[in-house]
Amino acid sequence: MSIDRTRAMWPQIAAVIIERIRNGTYPPGSKIPSVVQIANEFGVVNSTAQRAMESVRxxxxxxxxxxMGTYVLRPEETATA
Structure with a gap:
């Protein structure tokens, strides 16, 4: 997925993270990159990355x-989340 810098960044970043979770790049139980790492990867400020992460959560x-960080929920955790 390519990022369109003419549109709001946080929903696009959230979509990328969600896709990575769904395709197994970030498997259940795994720790995902920090807000700072996400901000650096996409070239945005931390608050934009934080908003994307809140959307994923x-x-x-x-x-x-x-x-400790942010972790992908396991299937048994999503049933009670």
């Missing part, structure tokens, strides 16, 4: 652990 695909 709102989809019920990830969980965050304070000080």
């Amino acid at each position: 709102a989809e019920g695909l990830t969980r965050s652990e304070a000080g």
